[in-house]
Amino acid sequence: MAARLEQQQQQQQPINVGEVKQKNMGGEGRNNRRVLQDIGNLVGKQGHGNGINLSKPVTRNFRAQLLANAQEKNKKSSTEANNGAVVATDGDGVGNFVPARKVEAAKKTKEEPEVIVISSDDESEEKPAAKGKKEREKSARKNAKAFSSVLSARSKAACGLPRDLLVSIDATDMDNELAAAEYIDDIYKFYKETEEEGCVHDYMGSQPDINAKMRSILVDWLIEVHRKFELMPETLYLTLNIVDRFLSVKAVPRRELQLVGISSMLIASKYEEIWAPEVNDFECISDNAYVSQQVLMMEKTILRKLEWYLTVPTPYHFLVRYIKASTPSDKEMENMVFFLAELGLMHYPTAILYRPSLIAAAAVFAARCTLGRSPFWTSTLKHYTGYSEEQLRDCAKIMVNLHAAAPGSKLRAVYKKFCNSDLSAVALLSPAKENCLEQA
């Protein structure tokens, strides 16, 4: 088993398994952990490149002022607009970065798009906006989306990414407090920095009584239980994270493996759900294989062994973000991504060799290949995931192979779940061709 894993490790692009600092390794290793830096949306004096220099927070008034200045300036001098970079806003208000000459060409072929030129702060001071305060605020609300995409496009231009291909996936969320848009970059930066701590090494060598096949059987059953209880998707991903982390620090006899599974799901449910299933629900679903006292004892043992660290990034956290970056996304695409990710997590080598963000990105890549979404990997996806196609190819191939093998597998929970029309019956679709992944 270990030899087989070693071989796979050489072929694939694993996380550095031996050096992973784990959540469950005890206190002393955690003191040097990077604490989140001071957060803020202030840009330093050097500005954003391309003429925008923000030295104060982007409030709605300031946003409106910039837009008003820009539009006034645009009316005065359209020739200036043709020299610099501009933002063409399409119908839905999402700004697309276009070099000036492309705008010229666009003007010839279709109706003139609204063009907004962003002036620097200094220019704003010189030419106060003509509009009244109320009007400015109204225009700010109307144009908030376009302006936020302008800002993100500016910062991306400064990063040297291809301007015309990059989509700001949070632009439409700027005025939706449920999307927590102002914190989203900090949150995912934090996830990326801490994900290794929740990863596990190859632990099967230290488990005398269980093997990878048994783990797959357990995961298959847990997916069914999760579905029966109608729990949230993040509960499943946290459950599997708890199971793997616990098995990596404690040898478990075969007869207690299912107990570890239900106790892990109990903990994950309490952490994630509004209404978690109760202990006796888990007793019933495991056909009374264990009494409640055993479940409660195991719950405490797991929590103690993991030192109560449950706030860990799982593939789910990255999946929702990367699906959003896979524009345009739809239900079929989303379900295909989740199908492939769950197949990957059932497969022990995939679950332990790759970090959560890579599993999520590979699932999106494999799903796009499977559904023939061209291009298979975009600049937007590369920007938001931080991975290139090359880095994802090996993991994506495993997922595609698992998809191909799913109909004939004895472990059918994931396959059955995604054959359901509620989930677009994505399991019934043909898997991606190997050469698609190679060409991508």
Add this chain to the structure above:
Amino acid sequence: MLTLREKYYDFDQISSKVFKCRRDDQFFTMKIVSILNEENQANNGVPYWIIREISILKELDHINIVRLIDVMTDGPDLFLVFEYLDNEFQADFLKNPKMFMYPQMKKEFLYQILNTVAYLHARKILLRDLRPENILVNVRTQVLKIALFGAARTFEAPLEAYSSSVGCLSYRSPEVLFQFGCEKYSTPNDVWAVGCIFGEMLLHRPLFSGPSDVELLDEIFTLLGTPTEETWPGVTSICGTCALMGPPQQPKDLAKEFPMLNPDGLDLLSKMLCLCPNYRISAEDAVKHPYFKGV
């Protein structure tokens, strides 16, 4: 593995469930939490709020958050070991008479609260139960600490539905009060609570204190005006019926209500108490507000 008594000693009772204890030359505060229910049975294991509180606290490292050092189990009890805060740290910080001696001190403490909330939001944590009782201050050193994370939880973006029956009523935001069981709320909920605390610091009494949801909403609208589709897009669909909002009221002049505040302070207060959560200032932006120049 060391037992509780082997690891910690010299126990001094502070309150029924809180002890001061020692380990080597360091003092700690120990909070005892029973996992038994009212019938003295541990029939559902460790309560969900303890799991959340501990796992969240384990992740945090911030000067203004009471630090969790250790978790020990002993029978049906859990022992949470926190950093020790000496007698100079007073709980329920607004009841401290020294709090109101220096205007600059209020600004300093407000800044620390907002800074902590911004830190938590950037780590996907909603506080949900921020109120003066959960805030301890040391007036001499001007350090503030937020304690008790029982109602805190992590959030995903976009946010899922979370329980709406959280938080002390007086500090509950209009979107939570309005939705009566519709559980979608987010980071602005915590900012509203900070706004209420700011108002309370200035007035020396709770800003809103209605005994029920409806009466509390009425108090809020008396001060800030009744929301309209213009000031809060979608408000009529949120509350379902305009009857909840009572007769339309005009917002009061905050400068008259808070004469002690300078224009920057009034601007910040109005932005934190903005009725529409979409337009409410974020903690991250509030920390950078001109009101805090020189803090």
